Amino acid sequence: MEHYEIRHQVLTAIKEAVELGLIHGTSGNIAVRDPETGMIAITPSGISYSTMTEEDIAIVSPEGKWLDGKFKPSSETPMHTAVLQARPEINATVHTHGMFCTIMAMTDEPMRPITPPQAEFTPVQVVPFTMPGTNDLAGAVVETLGSKGRSVLLKNHGMFTCGKNIKAAMAAAVYTEEMAQTTYYAKLLGCYQPMSREGEAAMQALIAKDQAV
Numbered sequence: 001m002e003h004y005e006i007r008h009q010v011l012t013a014i015k016e017a018v019e020l021g022l023i024h025g026t027s028g029n030i031a032v033r034d035p036e037t038g039m040i041a042i043t044p045s046g047i048s049y050s051t052m053t054e055e056d057i058a059i060v061s062p063e064g065k066w067l068d069g070k071f072k073p074s075s076e077t078p079m080h081t082a083v084l085q086a087r088p089e090i091n092a093t094v095h096t097h098g099m100f101c102t103i104m105a106m107t108d109e110p111m112r113p114i115t116p117p118q119a120e121f122t123p124v125q126v127v128p129f130t131m132p133g134t135n136d137l138a139g140a141v142v143e144t145l146g147s148k149g150r151s152v153l154l155k156n157h158g159m160f161t162c163g164k165n166i167k168a169a170m171a172a173a174v175y176t177e178e179m180a181q182t183t184y185y186a187k188l189l190g191c192y193q194p195m196s197r198e199g200e201a202a203m204q205a206l207i208a209k210d211q212a213v
């Protein structure tokens with residue numbers, strides 16, 4: 001099978017996302033790019049993740065053209081390929097409809113870190129509502145992420161994260177949902193206190209140094 005490695009990475013990640021409760025049913029999608037060939041493996045549209053195999057994962061060109069796989073690629077392919085094209089250092093992207101991210105997106109406020117590991121992904125900006133599956137949404141996600149962003153909330157929809165590899169993109173998704181959940185409960189309890197700006201900046205400097213090694 002061609003492009004087995006990136007297909008396997010997408011399959012493993014989508015099953016992990018289901019287990020973690022980040023993805024329910026057939027919602028959400030994941031893409032991984034092969035840095036050597038530029039080809040992208042992406043979850044297919046509307047197929048149950050529990051019985052999915054590597055063969056079912058679609059392969060698309062850097063521009064999003066469907067090249068291989070039994071089922072057609074996710075309808076959100078433009079969002080994934082646009083971010084991968086705009087950010088050469090990024091090789092994996094994750095989109096989910098996580099409940100707490102969806103709630104926090106309605107506040108229109110960028111999310112701040114509550115715990116140190118979350119600072120790797122902040123600030124998490126909100127993308128205004130745009131119709132799913134469109135180039136307009138893809139463009140809005142690219143613009144809101146900017147040159148360094150790892151995670152954004154999609155208003156009335158969910159969230160989108162990215163990373164240099166699938167492990168990094170999944171970590172962004174896990175911590176963004178955790179940030180949304182802790183922020184939600186803290187605000188409900190009236191005790192919301194995100195990390196200080198100084199603490200956030202110090203943590204980001206530490207993470208950047210660690211990743212440069």
Ligand SMILES: [Zn+2]
Nearest residue numbers: 028132157158
């Ligand atoms: Zn979606």
